[in-house]
Amino acid sequence: EPEVTQTPSHQVTQMGQEVILRCVPISNHLYFYWYRQILGQKVEFLVSFYNNEISEKSEIFDDQFSVERPDGSNFTLKIRSTKLEDSAMYFCASTKGVSSPLHFGNGTRLTVT
């Protein structure tokens, strides 16, 4: 069964550094998402991406965040200058269409020190 893959599984970085989280969505899916989950808290929406552009973003997704789909397969989340409070699990998800369920990657655990 096709799956969403994310790399790295764990990223440790110092405050103020830039990080890029990578995702390969399922190949025939059209909608891509980033969510985050701070330890012990709920899964929170960050951004959705469709047709090579951002379709929606949450208030969490400020100017420090950006997403790209640089080629036909990768979907990346960049955090320009990390803060301690960015420490969380970041999940990439994709779906083939509206009303369809999301399929999640294994997540990247980001630790900002």
Place this chain on the structure above:
Amino acid sequence: RKEVEQDPGPFNVPEGATVAFNCTYSNSASQSFFWYRQDCRKEPKLLMSVYSSGNEDGRFTAQLNRASQYISLLIRDSKLSDSATYLCVVARGGSYIPTFGRGTSLIVHP
């Protein structure tokens, strides 16, 4: 009112028990409903979609009540392996942004 609300639990039940979770949602325009399961520090995994007429998958039954704006999940004959957090997910039409509840923790003990 929160967009998607769940009782966090934990629900602590013996093996073989039947347990039910409810989830309420605030937006009456919501159109898509799902239950996901999340194990500790893992990604959410789809358990089942929830259809208007209700649906069943083995020991799991999901129901939707649009008038009262809630969905439910019933687990029959609980197994130890059912121990996890169950996440209610609701999405509106239009811009498709599935929104997660906080999750309900289930612990099944021998």
